[in-house]
Amino acid sequence: xxKKITIYTIAKxxxxxxGTVSKIINNKGNVSEETRKMALDYIKKVGYxxxxxxxxxxxxxxxxxGIIFSEDLNIGLEQSFFSSILQHFKDHAESEGYDLxxxxxxxxxxxxxxxxxxxxxxxxxxxxVVGDYEDKELIELINSDLPCxxxxxxxxxxYTVISDNEQGIKILLDFVANDLKQTKVSYISGPxxxxxxxxxxxxxxxNYESYGLKTNQVIMAEGFGFTSGYNAAVKIIESNDxxxxxxxxxxxxxxxxxxxxxxxxxSIPNDIQVLGFDDIAFAKHFTPPLxxxxxxxxxxxxxxAKKLIMLxxxxxxIKEGIEKVPVELIERETTIRK
Amino acid sequence: xxKKITIYTIAKxxxxxxGTVSKIINNKGNVSEETRKMALDYIKKVGYxxxxxxxxxxxxxxxxxGIIFSEDLNIGLEQSFFSSILQHFKDHAESEGYDLxxxxxxxxxxxxxxxxxxxxxxxxxxxxVVGDYEDKELIELINSDLPCxxxxxxxxxxYTVISDNEQGIKILLDFVANDLKQTKVSYISGPxxxxxxxxxxxxxxxNYESYGLKTNQVIMAEGFGFTSGYNAAVKIIESNDxxxxxxxxxxxxxxxxxxxxxxxxxSIPNDIQVLGFDDIAFAKHFTPPLxxxxxxxxxxxxxxAKKLIMLxxxxxxIKEGIEKVPVELIERETTIRK
DNA sequence: TTGTAAGCGTTATCAA
DNA sequence: TTGATAACGCTTACAA
Numbered sequence: 001x002x003k004k005i006t007i008y009t010i011a012k013x014x015x016x017x018x019g020t021v022s023k024i025i026n027n028k029g030n031v032s033e034e035t036r037k038m039a040l041d042y043i044k045k046v047g048y049x050x051x052x053x054x055x056x057x058x059x060x061x062x063x064x065x066g067i068i069f070s071e072d073l074n075i076g077l078e079q080s081f082f083s084s085i086l087q088h089f090k091d092h093a094e095s096e097g098y099d100l101x102x103x104x105x106x107x108x109x110x111x112x113x114x115x116x117x118x119x120x121x122x123x124x125x126x127x128x129v130v131g132d133y134e135d136k137e138l139i140e141l142i143n144s145d146l147p148c149x150x151x152x153x154x155x156x157x158x159y160t161v162i163s164d165n166e167q168g169i170k171i172l173l174d175f176v177a178n179d180l181k182q183t184k185v186s187y188i189s190g191p192x193x194x195x196x197x198x199x200x201x202x203x204x205x206x207n208y209e210s211y212g213l214k215t216n217q218v219i220m221a222e223g224f225g226f227t228s229g230y231n232a233a234v235k236i237i238e239s240n241d242x243x244x245x246x247x248x249x250x251x252x253x254x255x256x257x258x259x260x261x262x263x264x265x266x267s268i269p270n271d272i273q274v275l276g277f278d279d280i281a282f283a284k285h286f287t288p289p290l291x292x293x294x295x296x297x298x299x300x301x302x303x304x305a306k307k308l309i310m311l312x313x314x315x316x317x318i319k320e321g322i323e324k325v326p327v328e329l330i331e332r333e334t335t336i337r338k
Numbered sequence: 339x340x341k342k343i344t345i346y347t348i349a350k351x352x353x354x355x356x357g358t359v360s361k362i363i364n365n366k367g368n369v370s371e372e373t374r375k376m377a378l379d380y381i382k383k384v385g386y387x388x389x390x391x392x393x394x395x396x397x398x399x400x401x402x403x404g405i406i407f408s409e410d411l412n413i414g415l416e417q418s419f420f421s422s423i424l425q426h427f428k429d430h431a432e433s434e435g436y437d438l439x440x441x442x443x444x445x446x447x448x449x450x451x452x453x454x455x456x457x458x459x460x461x462x463x464x465x466x467v468v469g470d471y472e473d474k475e476l477i478e479l480i481n482s483d484l485p486c487x488x489x490x491x492x493x494x495x496x497y498t499v500i501s502d503n504e505q506g507i508k509i510l511l512d513f514v515a516n517d518l519k520q521t522k523v524s525y526i527s528g529p530x531x532x533x534x535x536x537x538x539x540x541x542x543x544x545n546y547e548s549y550g551l552k553t554n555q556v557i558m559a560e561g562f563g564f565t566s567g568y569n570a571a572v573k574i575i576e577s578n579d580x581x582x583x584x585x586x587x588x589x590x591x592x593x594x595x596x597x598x599x600x601x602x603x604x605s606i607p608n609d610i611q612v613l614g615f616d617d618i619a620f621a622k623h624f625t626p627p628l629x630x631x632x633x634x635x636x637x638x639x640x641x642x643a644k645k646l647i648m649l650x651x652x653x654x655x656i657k658e659g660i661e662k663v664p665v666e667l668i669e670r671e672t673t674i675r676k
Numbered sequence: 677t678t679g680t681a682a683g684c685g686t687t688a689t690c691a692a
Numbered sequence: 693t694t695g696a697t698a699a700c701g702c703t704t705a706c707a708a
Contacts, residue, residue: 006685016695053686057700060700062391119387122391275657281621287600338389346702354678355680355700396683397684397704
């Protein structure tokens with residue numbers, strides 16, 4: 001259509017110099033209010049937008065955030081819990097003018113490490129949605145000078161925004177003891193290489209007694225998903241020592257548990273009550289709908305984005321820390337108050 | 339750490355000129371095998387990677403694909419079916435050295451149209467995962483000179499890769515007639531502003547009779563999700579004219595149907611049999627597990643990526659067309675052969 | 677086969 | 693307050 005608009009053409013049209021136009025666009029330096037306003041109006045009128053590549057080349061800022069969504073953990077975009085956090089992160093980051101780009105280990109034909117990729121793409125910061133502690137390259141990246149946040153990993157030199165797992169487990173414990181008025185509980189934990197599962201398990205183990213509860217089993221699920229929950233529940237059933245309540249440390253697990261119980265003609269919540277953690281989308285659609293701890297995914301994503309952008313824009317702010325986001329109990333039909 | 343590596347420093351180190359180094363990196367022009375090999379080795383050794391911004395600025399190619407994931411349809415990353423296709427698209431695109439970037443309507447403070455965004459970011463092509471036909475801006479984008487593919491929308495000037503809905507519905511019809519040996523079926527359709535739902539409905543309506551089936555109801559669900567399916571099923575139940583089989587035009591809908599039937603003490607598959615379409619992750623975990631048509635999401639994503647990259651790299655290839663990907667029946671427990 | 681040099685559209689430093 | 697001008701790191705004619 002119309003030919004290319006650059007700060008040059010704008011400068012010419014307005015009788016200014018490119019430098020001045022640049023200052024105006026970036027709200028920098030001293031420009032008279034009058035000139036600034038006129039230029040801004042004109043820019044808006046012609047629909048000019050700065051070339052990001054030129055800007056990037058010159059200023060070393062890309063307004064791009066690199067995303068790591070560890071596929072080694074076999075958690076892709078399909079995993080709805082983290083996808084959802086990412087979605088909220090994206091919403092916030094974009095509203096601040098940042099662009100997201102998935103970090104991979106290759107560009108064109110070249111294999112490279114995460115850090116090299118970031119260097120090459122000149123991302124301004126990195127968001128590690130879920131990360132694998134075993135991944136040396138990831139650790140290299142975290143220890144680099146790039147600002148990093150995560151909604152999963154905890155590590156020095158990394159800012160972490162996570163749900164308050166301690167609060168969540170305690171709410172569950174309190175609910176079981178004081179509302180359900182049950183005492184015999186089994187706990188199914190996801191793999192401990194996930195920090196969240198580790199934390200939840202620890203809180204459970206150090207606190208259940210103080211709520212007057214007894215554990216008859218703590219089972220380690222073999223994986224993160226539905227099937228692992230199913231298998232763990234089968235183990236419990238086969239033990240012939242049924243608990244009154246099963247706490248699963250994630251909804252994926254809990255839904256598998258429900259299915260296993262159903263398949264074995266155990267009635268929920270009459271024979272056994274089930275509690276989950278996360279409040280994934282399907283939790284409320286299952287039969288029966290799952291009582292669980294709701295993580296505030298929106299807040300998780302938003303805070304992570306806000307924090308990362310702060311880290312990027314004020315280099316002075318501390319790079320390390322943990323922010324805990326409150327959780328809440330969602331009571332549905334896998335439990336029954338007494 | 340080490341200072342910046344550019345083609346200049348490489349050229350100096352190797353006693354070559356920057357131009358030659360550039361040619362080597364891009365496999366262009368005439369360079370002696372010897373020189374090329376030496377330079378390539380050196381480049382690998384020092385871990386040099388070209389600055390994408392400089393390259394973009396000069397060559398007008400960004401190796402970036404813009405993604406539209408229409409949020410007006412209220413389908414975000416959370417919707418697992420499309421997320422999954424996107425994931426496969428991403429895998430393929432990345433293996434070809436392309437980067438994905440979500441298209442939004444604003445950069446920094448500036449609001450802009452999709453097309454302006456693409457112009458600004460200089461994306462090489464656009465992948466419309468799901469699109470809204472009502473969206474004028476989207477149509478503007480499709481009609482532009484940018485290569486576009488979609489796994490949902492059908493439009494001239496757009497290449498579409500979709501599942502073979504006709505085949506899918508016919509498989510269902512055949513299965514109901516010849517394996518289930520039932521005749522009385524109700525059909526629940528999702529909103530027709532989605533092309534896929536429209537197509538499925540049409541195939542159903544023009545073909546069921548030739549399979550010897552009778553429809554007692556065709557219900558339009560009010561939305562895309564679980565709850566819409568639930569409500570549609572409730573309507574069927576309240577009609578007091580129960581079909582033998584319910585075909586839902588998506589799994590989300592079908593799962594809602596199952597839930598409604600369960601809640602009303604109708605036994606599946608004994609009282610009513612249920613069929614879905616998509617094979618979403620939860621379909622197999624539901625009680626009972628859903629018989630459905632599996633869409634080959636991997637292929638869908640891959641082919642879309644492959645096609646878009648072809649469109650980008652050979653401008654001569656035609657920009658328009660529809661590629662249908664075969665589907666298959668996944669028989670589970672919401673149906674029973676007779 | 678290799679080198680030279682002119683841009684690409686910005687930003688930033690000075691000078692005016 | 694504004695205007696020149698030199699980078700930024702690369703590609704690409706064109707010259708050697």
